[in-house]
Amino acid sequence: MIQLSQVSKRYPNGHEALKSVSLEIAQGEMVFVTGHSGAGKSTLFKLITRIERPTQGQVLVDGKNLGRLPERKIPALRREIGVIFQDHKLLMDRSVFDNVALPLIVLGMPRNEIAKRVRAALGKVGLHGKEKQLPITLSGGEQQRVGIARAVINRPSILLADEPTGNLDEDLSDEIMDIFADFNQVGVTVLIATHDLRQIERMGKRTLHLNEGALIEHG
C-alpha cells in the first residue's frame, strides 16, 4: 500500500530530515512509527500525503508514484488518505458538523447524505449530539476525536495519525488507539506516529524506529 525506496528529504534550509529510508507497509496493516522529536516522523507523513516531495528516491502510495503525480491529481490522492494531526487542525470558527463534513463537501455530496454520514462518524468516536458545538467548547480529547471523525468520514483506505495521543491522559489515549484498531479491523491501513511506548506495547503491532532521519526497523 505504501512503499518508500531510498527516500531522502532535504528541506530548503539544508536540513536532511530523512536519510535513504526504504520501507513497505501492506494493505490492511497497522504500523507504529516512533523516534525522538525531530527524527523525521512528520516528514514521512508529509511525503505520503504529497505535502512535501522527496529530494531522492521514490514514494509509492496505492501503486501511484507520487514523484510523477501531477498537481491536479493530488486531491484524489488525499481523498484516499485520512490524516489526524497532533494539533487537530480544526476550523475553530466552524461547527463540529462543518469540520467533520468538509471532506464530503469537497466531493459535492448531497446535503442530506452528508448529514447522515457525519452523525454516523461522530457516533463512532463517541461525540453524539455535539454537531452544533464549536470546537473551542470541547476538551482536547474531544477535539482529537472530531479530527478522527473528519479523517474517516470519507472511508479512506489509509489512515495516518501524527502523535494523536500526545496531550491526552492514559484512558483517553487507550480509547483513541482502540478507535484506530477498530478501523484497522475493517481493512484500513493505519500508520501512527507516537512517542507513547506504553501504547506500542499494548497494541503489539509492527514498529518502525526513526533516528535522525534513518530507519531502524524492529519486529
Added chain:
Amino acid sequence: MGSYLTRHLQVLFATLGDMARTPMASINTILIIAVTLLLPALLFVSIQTAKSLSGQWQGQPQFTVFLQKDISDGAAQLIFDEIQLHPKIELAELLSPDDALAEFRILAGRGGGNLDSELAFIGENPLPASIVVMPKSGFANAQHLQALEQELSQFDGIDSVRLDLAWTDRFNAMLNAFSRISVLLSALLFLALVLIVGNTIKLLIYNRRDEIEITKLVGGTNGFIRRPFLYYGSLFGLFGSVVSLVFLLIAASLVAKPFDQLAAAYQSSGFVHQPTLMEIGSLVLIGITLGWLSARWAVAQHLRKIKPS
C-alpha cells in the same frame, strides 16, 4: 446536474452571508467599483448625447447661395423664384444686401461704431444679396447635397454656393477622437479596477488561509477552493455596477434641468441620452465580468502559494 446547481447556489448564499458579516469591507469595495464604473458610463452618455445632437444638425443642412454683387433686385428675385420652385428644395429665403448687413451687425455685436466708420470708408454696403436654401429632407445626404451644390453654382447670377457641412464634419471628427480617448481611458480604469478588487480578493484569500490549507488536506480541488472567491468577485461587480447605475441616475437628474432649458431653446426634447435596457444590462455585465476577472487573477496568483504544512 441538479446537484451541481445546488452546490453553486450553496456557495452563492454562503458568499452573500460572508459579505453581510463584514459589511464595511464589502461596501468599500462596492463603492470603489461603482465610482470607477461611473466615469466610463458618464463618458458614454455624453458621447451618445453629442452624437444625437450632431445627428439633429445634420438632418437640417443649409446652403447659403451668394448672388453676384452687381445683380439687380429684379434679377435676384427671378433667381429666388427659380430656386424656390426647384423640386429638391423645401424652403428658401432671400436676403437683400441690407438684410445681410443687419444680420452682420447683430453678429458683430457691440462694436457697431467701429463697423459704421469702416462702412463709411468703403462708401457702400460690401455684402452681396444671398439666398438661404434648405433642401428637402429626402435629399439631405452628402451625395445629394454635393450634386445640388454643383447644380446651383451653374446658375446665371450666382457667385458661389456654400454648403455648411464642414463644421459638423469637424465636430464629428472631434467626437470620434473623444470617443477613442474615452475607450482608452475606460480600459485603463477597468485595469485599475481589476488590480484594486484583485487586491481585496487577495486579502480575503489570506484571511481564509487556514481553511484553504485544511480544504487542500482533505482533497479539495483548486476549482472547489477558488469557487467562493470567484463568487465574491462577481457579486462585488454586480453590486458595484448597480450602485453605479444609481449614481448615474443622480448625475443625470443633476444636469437634466440646464439641459432641458437648452433643449427647449432648440425646440427639441430629450437632449440627454437615456440609457437603454441593453446599455444598462451591458454595464452590469461589465461589472460582473471585471469582478470575476479580479478574483480569477487574485486566485491564480495566491491560491497556489497556500499549501498545507
